Amino acid sequence: MVLLRPVLFVQAFVLLILAAMTVPPALIAEWHNSATLRTFLGTGCACLVLAVPAFMAKGKEPLWLSSRQMYLVTTVSWCVVSVVGAIPLYAALPGTTFTDALFESVSGVTTTGSTVLSGLDTMAQSILLWRALLQWLGGIGIIVLAIAVLPYLRIGGMRLFKTESSDWSEKRLPRTQNLIWAIGVVYLGLSCITALSYWLAGMGSFDAIVHSMTTVATGGYANYDASLGHFDNPIILWLSSLFMLLSALPFLLYVSLLHGQVTPLVTDRQVRGFLLFVVVVTVVLSLQRSIVEHESILDALTHTTFNVISVITTTGYASEDYLTWGNFAVTVFFYLTFVGGCSGSTAGGIKIFRFQIGLMMLRNQMRQMRHVQGVFTNFYNDRYITDDILRSVIAFSFYFTLTVAVLALILSMCGLDFVTSLSAAATAVGNVGPGLGDIVGPAGNFSSLPDAAKWSLTLGMLLGRLEIMTVLILFTPTFWRT
Amino acid sequence: MVLLRPVLFVQAFVLLILAAMTVPPALIAEWHNSATLRTFLGTGCACLVLAVPAFMAKGKEPLWLSSRQMYLVTTVSWCVVSVVGAIPLYAALPGTTFTDALFESVSGVTTTGSTVLSGLDTMAQSILLWRALLQWLGGIGIIVLAIAVLPYLRIGGMRLFKTESSDWSEKRLPRTQNLIWAIGVVYLGLSCITALSYWLAGMGSFDAIVHSMTTVATGGYANYDASLGHFDNPIILWLSSLFMLLSALPFLLYVSLLHGQVTPLVTDRQVRGFLLFVVVVTVVLSLQRSIVEHESILDALTHTTFNVISVITTTGYASEDYLTWGNFAVTVFFYLTFVGGCSGSTAGGIKIFRFQIGLMMLRNQMRQMRHVQGVFTNFYNDRYITDDILRSVIAFSFYFTLTVAVLALILSMCGLDFVTSLSAAATAVGNVGPGLGDIVGPAGNFSSLPDAAKWSLTLGMLLGRLEIMTVLILFTPTFWRT
Numbered sequence: 001m002v003l004l005r006p007v008l009f010v011q012a013f014v015l016l017i018l019a020a021m022t023v024p025p026a027l028i029a030e031w032h033n034s035a036t037l038r039t040f041l042g043t044g045c046a047c048l049v050l051a052v053p054a055f056m057a058k059g060k061e062p063l064w065l066s067s068r069q070m071y072l073v074t075t076v077s078w079c080v081v082s083v084v085g086a087i088p089l090y091a092a093l094p095g096t097t098f099t100d101a102l103f104e105s106v107s108g109v110t111t112t113g114s115t116v117l118s119g120l121d122t123m124a125q126s127i128l129l130w131r132a133l134l135q136w137l138g139g140i141g142i143i144v145l146a147i148a149v150l151p152y153l154r155i156g157g158m159r160l161f162k163t164e165s166s167d168w169s170e171k172r173l174p175r176t177q178n179l180i181w182a183i184g185v186v187y188l189g190l191s192c193i194t195a196l197s198y199w200l201a202g203m204g205s206f207d208a209i210v211h212s213m214t215t216v217a218t219g220g221y222a223n224y225d226a227s228l229g230h231f232d233n234p235i236i237l238w239l240s241s242l243f244m245l246l247s248a249l250p251f252l253l254y255v256s257l258l259h260g261q262v263t264p265l266v267t268d269r270q271v272r273g274f275l276l277f278v279v280v281v282t283v284v285l286s287l288q289r290s291i292v293e294h295e296s297i298l299d300a301l302t303h304t305t306f307n308v309i310s311v312i313t314t315t316g317y318a319s320e321d322y323l324t325w326g327n328f329a330v331t332v333f334f335y336l337t338f339v340g341g342c343s344g345s346t347a348g349g350i351k352i353f354r355f356q357i358g359l360m361m362l363r364n365q366m367r368q369m370r371h372v373q374g375v376f377t378n379f380y381n382d383r384y385i386t387d388d389i390l391r392s393v394i395a396f397s398f399y400f401t402l403t404v405a406v407l408a409l410i411l412s413m414c415g416l417d418f419v420t421s422l423s424a425a426a427t428a429v430g431n432v433g434p435g436l437g438d439i440v441g442p443a444g445n446f447s448s449l450p451d452a453a454k455w456s457l458t459l460g461m462l463l464g465r466l467e468i469m470t471v472l473i474l475f476t477p478t479f480w481r482t
Numbered sequence: 483m484v485l486l487r488p489v490l491f492v493q494a495f496v497l498l499i500l501a502a503m504t505v506p507p508a509l510i511a512e513w514h515n516s517a518t519l520r521t522f523l524g525t526g527c528a529c530l531v532l533a534v535p536a537f538m539a540k541g542k543e544p545l546w547l548s549s550r551q552m553y554l555v556t557t558v559s560w561c562v563v564s565v566v567g568a569i570p571l572y573a574a575l576p577g578t579t580f581t582d583a584l585f586e587s588v589s590g591v592t593t594t595g596s597t598v599l600s601g602l603d604t605m606a607q608s609i610l611l612w613r614a615l616l617q618w619l620g621g622i623g624i625i626v627l628a629i630a631v632l633p634y635l636r637i638g639g640m641r642l643f644k645t646e647s648s649d650w651s652e653k654r655l656p657r658t659q660n661l662i663w664a665i666g667v668v669y670l671g672l673s674c675i676t677a678l679s680y681w682l683a684g685m686g687s688f689d690a691i692v693h694s695m696t697t698v699a700t701g702g703y704a705n706y707d708a709s710l711g712h713f714d715n716p717i718i719l720w721l722s723s724l725f726m727l728l729s730a731l732p733f734l735l736y737v738s739l740l741h742g743q744v745t746p747l748v749t750d751r752q753v754r755g756f757l758l759f760v761v762v763v764t765v766v767l768s769l770q771r772s773i774v775e776h777e778s779i780l781d782a783l784t785h786t787t788f789n790v791i792s793v794i795t796t797t798g799y800a801s802e803d804y805l806t807w808g809n810f811a812v813t814v815f816f817y818l819t820f821v822g823g824c825s826g827s828t829a830g831g832i833k834i835f836r837f838q839i840g841l842m843m844l845r846n847q848m849r850q851m852r853h854v855q856g857v858f859t860n861f862y863n864d865r866y867i868t869d870d871i872l873r874s875v876i877a878f879s880f881y882f883t884l885t886v887a888v889l890a891l892i893l894s895m896c897g898l899d900f901v902t903s904l905s906a907a908a909t910a911v912g913n914v915g916p917g918l919g920d921i922v923g924p925a926g927n928f929s930s931l932p933d934a935a936k937w938s939l940t941l942g943m944l945l946g947r948l949e950i951m952t953v954l955i956l957f958t959p960t961f962w963r964t
Binding site: 153 | 549550553635809810812813814816817840843844847848849851852853869872873874876877879880881883884887890891894895897898899900901903904918951954955958960961
């Protein structure tokens, strides 16, 4: 109980945030005289009521989270948000099963963006706004997790990004809180700029706000079944490409930028590696499309850039069905599902720095094979990579792949074909959104999947979002042993 | 030149072995009055002639191979055997391009078993024997490499299997040579027992000999287009399953067995893990087939056991088209392509011990996350796993996957669809044989692939067989710097 009290206490704040989050959709519902008003008011009140016992769980001791409690807080918070997020969807959308509502909610909170809903074009705005808010909350949640919690918890080599702010000693705590505030400001600011840009490019104000939230969260929920393809406007695609890309960079660097430090953003190895990779893939694919498939170069560039960035940043918007672009493109998009953006952003996937460190290790090993006695050290952004970090990084890629493999196996047991199973598993664990094939591809819809597959994917999205180990550790006996 | 002289000298022996290998097919050709006699005589003589300058490269110093030269010897030897192996196929089979001949030869020497030839049922016996001999030679070659060379060269965590016999100091050399002889005896003995068993089960003597060679080499070349399905005999399938399984166990343990030591074979963790895995997969898949697909349990068990063992040991025989067994089976067979047998056997793939160590590491990391200050050590077969070995093992799985991914990308550029590209790449690098889909699946034939794809797969098979790094290091500038 001593273990769980602080975990419960934190949920009071989570519930308060969720209660606050029901206000905008409720207002919209009131404005439109929509029947969803009651749903959101009810959900909000329920959150407030539940927050009371959670708040009382604090006890008299000062609040202090051990690493064990941090694991619990992380997973429990994401689950609470997911379940609460599902309630309005379940209540307000007739014919929606709880499985579907939860899938949609988790897909939102994990900023995946796979959807089981169709008829978005005519859906109540309050519901569309709620989906976007879930992604927006999930986005800021994951940044805070990546910057302040995971480095402290020794997950997947994230210690590489350990700063003073991931030091949770009492002395440092105010500093950490300041940083989290600064990140919040950057996140809100970026969202506003995105919304304004979309609006200037011709989107309606509601669409601009909703899409700005799902862009900055690299979530990918759109207000239309045709995703951003609905607008048929190259300027919107280019703007969206730009903001997805910006949202996949480490948010810490923007905080530095606010403090007038431009250098970190320019010299950061992760940023450079990421941008280089995006440019190379986009150029190769655009050239292939314009030369082999005889597409006009500008059209090819617009759509390739948009869809490549959308998948690589794990957003998951689509402007057209890129699976019709030929075998090479299909394979490329499958690989992009795994890549992901930079650590400390809203993007999911394995993340660029792990590939960089993997390649660094390959080079080192070659050297070692040649000069058996040599000692080779690695630096990343002027930081020495210890053996321990190296191992965590490589191990994470291994576990990520293993998780995808196991999930795909379960999906194939549910009767899905090989390509659908494998790509759906990858897109869920990587928090991307679309996979390959008719059902889970960019032109498909997850609604026709069997319930067992939806539950498995729901779990896969949560696992992927919380960097796998954070969740898995809760299922080991040692974790619960005092 | 000092670097290359000993490398050339070793090729003299390789060429002599190849010359000797042309004798049996030549005799068969003479017996059948086949026109292929000249081809084999010619190839044999060419080998003898080429061996002379290679032999003269020795110089006066005593022969001594540095690790650099061992890398070169390994790759060069496999290339020489591949090219010489292709000559009779190219010369004796009208309409066969050199690309096809080389693909078939490399597929043999690497014990992969993918074929571009069809009409095997009516092909000259001399050619069928030659293909089998290539696999047989490749099989013993890889065992010697895994036991005596790779542990010394620090490849992919193979140091875990370092014995006194992988010590190439002058003092130890006689011991190493003895061991290699013992391995040879075991290999020959196992082949003879296999051949005898096949013959007793009703195979013709020629078929029994040829299939025994490709079984023990876990190569998978068969004398019939329908592979072992041709015989339609469950006893042959069960015998073949048994001998494939035995050939995928570490051959060092058989040598211990010859010396009366039974314990190592029984207690070896790799052997236990491997057998357990095979049993679990076979049982699950058999049950699924007999319950869901309403297959008779005995039939399901026979064919599942045979095909699972065939793929997991990287042999690649087929008794029927297992791709028609449903989505779950397809996904399982795709995964099995990666698994492979035990280290120190003729099997390819990532190999069981690397998965065991990966899982061991996962468990450790969980413990470490829970007890930050704890120090956790790993043992494998009573041997302490150093950080260095751990890293090599995990890194190898990473590079293996990366190699498959790059190869699949190239294949998709050649126009192959996603499933064919991915599974063909995996089956080549894992040295298995069949992949998924109509072309590269167990019922397909690689002959219809474009030439560029064949060349890429040829390279992939060589890379996979030589544990990737052994070949890649030759392409780094540091390797050639003195």
